[in-house]
Amino acid sequence: MIFKTLRLLENSISQILRKNLFTTSKMAKSKFDYVRNFETEDKLLQNCWIVIRIDGKGFHKFSDEHEFVKPNDLNALNLMNKCARAVIDDFNEIMIAYGQSDEYSFVFRKDSAIYSRRGSKLITNIASLFASSYVFHWSEFFPDKKLKYPPCFDGRAVLYPSEKNIRDYLSWRQADCHINNLYNTVFWTLVQKGGLKPRAAQERLSGTVSGDKNEILYAEFGVNYNNEPAQFKKGTTIIKRKEKIELPDGQSKMKNKVVELDCDIIGDEFWNENPHLLEPFKEM
Numbered sequence: 001m002i003f004k005t006l007r008l009l010e011n012s013i014s015q016i017l018r019k020n021l022f023t024t025s026k027m028a029k030s031k032f033d034y035v036r037n038f039e040t041e042d043k044l045l046q047n048c049w050i051v052i053r054i055d056g057k058g059f060h061k062f063s064d065e066h067e068f069v070k071p072n073d074l075n076a077l078n079l080m081n082k083c084a085r086a087v088i089d090d091f092n093e094i095m096i097a098y099g100q101s102d103e104y105s106f107v108f109r110k111d112s113a114i115y116s117r118r119g120s121k122l123i124t125n126i127a128s129l130f131a132s133s134y135v136f137h138w139s140e141f142f143p144d145k146k147l148k149y150p151p152c153f154d155g156r157a158v159l160y161p162s163e164k165n166i167r168d169y170l171s172w173r174q175a176d177c178h179i180n181n182l183y184n185t186v187f188w189t190l191v192q193k194g195g196l197k198p199r200a201a202q203e204r205l206s207g208t209v210s211g212d213k214n215e216i217l218y219a220e221f222g223v224n225y226n227n228e229p230a231q232f233k234k235g236t237t238i239i240k241r242k243e244k245i246e247l248p249d250g251q252s253k254m255k256n257k258v259v260e261l262d263c264d265i266i267g268d269e270f271w272n273e274n275p276h277l278l279e280p281f282k283e284m
Helices: 002-028 033-038 059-065 076-088 120-140 163-194 199-205 209-221 230-234 268-273
Strands: 049-054 095-100 103-108 151-161 236-246 252-261
Touching: 002 268, 049 120, 059 209, 076 095, 076 120, 076 230, 076 236, 076 252, 095 163, 103 120, 103 163, 120 151, 151 163, 163 199, 163 209, 163 230, 230 236
Parallel strands: none
Antiparallel strands: 049 103, 049 151, 095 103, 095 236, 236 252
């Protein structure tokens, strides 16, 4: 009698499950499904490095509203690095990231197949994760400042087919960091130490080259630009590489590690020390 009751109960459950599965399947295929045909295919070209670059929207205003230190706010830069680490931890295919000011570039392996290489998926996921991480970690870097409104970041996807192309891209961003930082360092020195109004400082720097700016800093304020922190001048490079880890039993093993560097990435030394970055099909 007990076995007969259990058999009837089992049959009843099976019927309920089959009915629910049929209903769900039927609902998923409605007369409105045709609207999916309006979606456009946005797969990125194969065998190219994918660069997703995010930029802060209206960050001049954002930095003023939150009283960032000029010309460089170390806490703000380190918060950007924290957000970049969150992105790198979530996307294993990212081999190198470079950031400066309110921007970050994430370089995906040439053979990356994440999201079937759909550009819109990559851009939106990275931009949203970066922005939410910025809000989430704000209090760690600015414990005495309230976040007045959430930041916004836009994104774009760019493809680079050759080793020279991807290196030149990263070199371009680091050169941009140096140019902007030198200008901002002189500009804010003229304002903060020289007593000039912002417009007067702009006029003073109009038409000057890097040598002129260095001369103003050194001759008028005793500041050697070469002694400025490397992070300000070169930005931050984040890479994955294998490093030796010492074990408690005296043995050692190689383990993947994410490291932050404030170094030159334009010359050959960095690339010679990290050849795996340009070997996209090599497993980490």
